[in-house]
Amino acid sequence: MGRKLLLDKVGIVGIRSYDVYRENGGYSSVEKVLKTMSPDDVTNEVKKSGLRGRGGAGFPTGMKWGFLAKPEGVPRYLVCNADESEPGTFKDRYLMEHIPHLLIEGLIVSSYAVGSNRTYIYIRGEFGWIVDILEQAIAEAKNNGWLGKNILGSGFDCEIYVHPGAGAYICGEETALLESLEGKRGNPRIKPPFPAVKGLYGCPTVVNNVETLSTVVPIINMGGDEYAKYGTGKSTGTKLISACGNINKPGVYEIEMNISVEEFIYNDEYCGGIANGKRLKACVPGGSSVPVLPANLLLKTAKGETRMMTYESLSDGGFLTGSMLGSGGFIVYDEDQCIVRNTYSFSRFYRHESCGQCSPCREGTFWMEKILWNLEHGKGKMKDIDLLWSVQGNIEGNTICPLGDAAAWPVAAAIRHFRDEFEWHVTHPEEAQRRNYGLAGYAEPLKAGV
């Protein structure tokens, strides 16, 4: 069994309630920081832990906190990103549903570190029942003296509020999130200025993911150095992976970042292998935005090394032969899945979610969806594949926020690795309506089980 730091207590009956959570050591990190540490001490522990943001970009959390501007007399804000809308990703939801007090505890400690007296959880509007769970946890924490004025006599005041969105993937992007929290359309802002200088209401703001902020609790409890002993290299600690697609055991798994991709897919402790005795065709290992990898490149890097579930290993080879750990949304495709169809569905998603500010993204996602629809429905031509390649290339890097890149990357990777399958849709338009392309030459025959 791999070691767990976030979900270790999830199995305890009643852990969602304050009393049980507290009996099991909950809120001890708040006591520790308010009684024995300065805000900078907390930031230093987080720096030492090597924790990297779990929202997708993997930016070092302690460093982000260190960048926060602290002008005299100006409030600072901590905002928790619970927008969780990247296809394949459903880990934050799991954490909030099963052990909500862990997030609240992490928010109090982190608010103290960055000096936020008013902290917001921006949660996607569709998670309506989780809003209730969080509000109850906040009320319980407050009734027990962990929130409010002068917490534990430390002089530190803190309130936490839940703010629901209303259906918009783009509001997961941190500056769109802040616009939305201010009651506006979710149009990302031009950076700089970064939120650390000018964020919510023009004040210095830190935006972090749910899992990132929850991880601050074990870091404080065990110390940053100890935390850094978990995992491998610059991928310290544990990571929540939400696994879905054609596997035997879809669900959320906490892994220590020292296992191989093969183990994650085939071991019964995790995905339990490919469903229905089928073979593995491909995988999107870090949420819909990251490049899809065919089975052979997924399990081994181009250099022939075992591919590990770490930031470094998953991105080994860059976008030519690698991918990214991203948000940990792990989507597995078996031999019956059609890459063109899935790519089409992702393009439709990004077209739907583009905020429309930047023309490359607004128009480009529209055209990618249209071209892919034609290819998928047997109406495509060979030159459409090149056109698609050119459209995605013209979006990437030409937009205010990375949604454009996120839309372009999956298309680029699908064409790069599965061009045969796109061509087959053009040369066999009728057959492509009746059956799938299958495995063809992409995947090595794999052994089932590790």
Add this chain to the structure above:
Amino acid sequence: MIKFSEEKLKQVEKIIARYPEGKQKSALLPVLHLAQQEFGGWLSPETMDYVASLLGLLTIEVYEVATFYSMYNLKPVGKYVFEVCQTGPCITRGSDDIIKYIGERLGIKPGETTPDGLFTLKTAECLGACGYAPMMQMGKGFKEHLTKEKVDEIIEECRRSAAINN
């Protein structure tokens, strides 16, 4: 004239109090959710104008937000709204068949409402339940691991509770 009840007005006050003084525009998204719930499941121009006056905003500030976010309905919907996820991970688990099946059962296409006003079928983009696919949103909750049998049960359940409430 539409108006929130005293109780709902108190709730609006509480929402506004979450934000710093002078920043009550931040309350717009949550108050629009409340208004949609209270005033028939959608945001009519009258409802939006009312929310604008409550929060001291220009009506355009409300319209531009209401038209941006997918959860706000800008036309009337049925009593029960089925929003079935159609994004990649759900496709791998058969969401296409489920959408087709619900459409056949209700005799409507995505985007339509049954003539009796009971059901609206919509497709949705990723709802963050990929491991429990296929799935749909219904009201405040999710219905996950959908099968044809489960869909039948849900439809029956809705019909029953609508009959009791009438």
